[in-house]
Amino acid sequence: MIILWIVLAVIGVPLLLIGLYFAKAIVQGAAEGWREGSEESTEYELPAEAAALGLLPPERQNTDTAAPVPADLAAAVAAAKAGDWQPAAALFDETASVRDWERRTSHCEALADVAAEDDTWLLAWEAARVDDPGAALVRARSTVFLAWNIRGGKRAQYTTGEQFEGFHRVLAQSREEHARAAALAVEGDPSPYVGEIWTALGLGYPNSEMDRLWKELTDRAPHHYEAHFSALQYWCKKWRGSERLARDFAARAAEQAPLGSLMTAFPLIAHFEHDESDSAEADRTPEMRSLVDAALTDVAAADPAHPRLAEVRHLLAFYLCLQDRDEAAVEQFRLVDGYVNALPWRYRGDKAAEFCRMRDLSLANAAAAN
């Protein structure tokens, strides 16, 4: 009888211990899950400081643009979607006659985006006004967007051969269309070359070819914001350049530019694109502070109607916050609040949440300092 008990004990006790251990693990896991779940459900609460300034919570931030869309462009986009090309054509006629290339490329980007999805209105425009420079410009740029739509936004390994083949074929077509747009463009218009930079980036033009393109462009418009923004992307390490090439390009652009041209944004963007450190130390160096100072002066001198002004303010707000210059940061945040599709938020998973998080940080710090 005793032996039986010993045997039972030898088998039973370890089993019991194992059972207890599992039970504990299960209870712990459940408790953790419950706690986490409750944390997630806490909603964003707009701080009093933000509310006082009339700033918005993340869900009310517009995540499609960096600033309010001008009324004339919004109207043209709506008309294009409805199949009417006339308002768009009128916009392009206007920018050509007043030679406002910043607005022209900005309009082109917005309308090409529409045409990449559905180009019925553009086809009608092309049929009604053969060899229209504006239509040619939108056609070329929309083909670039179309190529990216075909490729899809996934990494190479999740992208099919058919998608890559279509991407390259359509991009190659955009190259010809940009050449046509350049041939039809009014004297001095750099817009077709600005669009072609994206073709160059996608197809991987050799650097020499890019320099040739850049010369054509800067001969027509030496300080065009979108041109520089696009070219800087080309020169980035992740595309067709390197960190050194990108930083040099940005520094040169900022150096030579007149005040108010917003070219001082590019050294900051070059830094942002290549900064891989986890801490904010690299963003607080004296060099970075002086770059931010230069950009602040530039922004103050810029035309308030510059279509890219808000984008630079977003970038400034970000770096001012990182440099603990919270009052100045709040000033920039306040000016752009409500529209968050700009660097650096654009690279984050939840643009609006990221924007609000940093804005609120600066707000709290500024309030504490006072």
Place this chain on the structure above:
Amino acid sequence: MGATLRALRALLLLAGFYLLGILLLAALAGVDYLLYLHAPTSLALKLFLVSGLLAIPLVRGLLMLRTPPEEELTGLTVTQADEPELWRTVRELADEVGTRAPSRVVLTADVNAAVAEDARLLGLLPGTRRLYLGVPLMQGLTESQLRAVLAHELGHYSNADTRLAAITVRGRAQVLRTIEQFEERARRTAAREEARQEKKNAKATAKGKEAREVDAGHSGITYRAMARIYTAYARFYFRATLAGSRRQEYAADAAAARIAGRDATASALREIPVLDAAFGFYTQSYATLGSNAELLPPRGEVLGGFGRMLSARQLELAGLRTGLPTEPSSRYDSHPPIADRVRRVESLAPDGRAEEGRGAALSLLTDPERTLTALEDTVLTDAVRGFRRARDWQELLDGSMAEGLASSSTPLHLALGQYTKSAPTLPALIQLIDDGQLWQLARRLPLSEQAAASKGRAFREFVRPTLHESLATMALAELNARSLVRWEFSWERSAVPHLAPAPDGTTPDLDAVIAPALADHPDTGPLRALLTPSA
């Protein structure tokens, strides 16, 4: 471990392959004997029954080991009187290698050279030796390269390494054939079972019952289990003797280099994979081009064209020669990767024999053309021999293009048939494009997941390549039917269609005519004009 010891070990392992079944049977008998001695009679009787059942597959396995004598490859046996020069070369090489010359030489129609032997007593005793020599190999190699290949093959039977080496080579071949036999038989059993079930299903469906899934899963399970045991052992045997057999390959290469020259041996090794690929391409793109139209190349040209293609495509082949396969061709293959072998041979000291025997190996034959024709007559099956002979390659091309285009069925044909529920013709398609229905039709094409999910412009770009290709085929078929295309035959590149010149004397470009028809603003004018040149 010395060469002799290694060979002995290989021999023991080989013996194991044949003794496997007997050992298992003996073990079973031993267990039975122990039962008889120690277990109570009632239990022992039951277990005897079980062991008897177990013995059945073992005995069957033993019987499986009797392989029928190797079937001869189809080919043209040539006597010494037929081909004195070839025979003299083979004899001379066998002499230099130090082995018996083959007693038969069989020319075959593939890129291959092999010395085979009807070994007796499970590969232990020598038998009749045959040389299989692929004529395409002779078309592609120089005389000294061919000598290197033959020296290598004969080298396997030389006793330079050890007397036992030749035995292990024969043993290996025998084991390999045995397991191939297993696999073949297993396939046949499964196929029989499937056919039986299909028939049963057909009957069931005829009676209005639901058909059952065809599955050969459980047929011949004891048989397959035995085959698996032997295959596993064979694999073990091959792996255990791999180092040895690789050494033998290297030794045969070294013998070849000694006899035929270092450079000829290395270049022959480089050449063989290239010739193999080239012959595969030739067979598909030239020799059997007319098979759908039931057309054969002119007599003697089925194999003869290969030589012509080789010389026309020299540049292309040169590119292929630089990349060498670095993987062995199969897991049973005793040959080390070609890249390794070439490296070894090329690292030998130069022997100054680079300029030897640079003439074509084919000239070892007394009358190459006659031999090619005779071989062709031997290897073609009766069904194929019934095809009509084309006058020349051009006629073969024209005939097969006409046949191919007339019976072509592109994705667009299918989609059009589905969309219109009538015969998919080119005029119907052109009408449909003019009516602006092309993109609705395109939705019926086979689409990838991404293409199916896309809309508008992106969708049109996804389907445009398929549409273009299909429409080009449809247009060519139409033009060919109206004799408006001339096909240019070439040994260097694929056949090129030449369209009949337009009334104004210019040559139309098919792609340039098709692109506008599929553009966003479709214009079928040029395509219509092309189809009716008189108008």
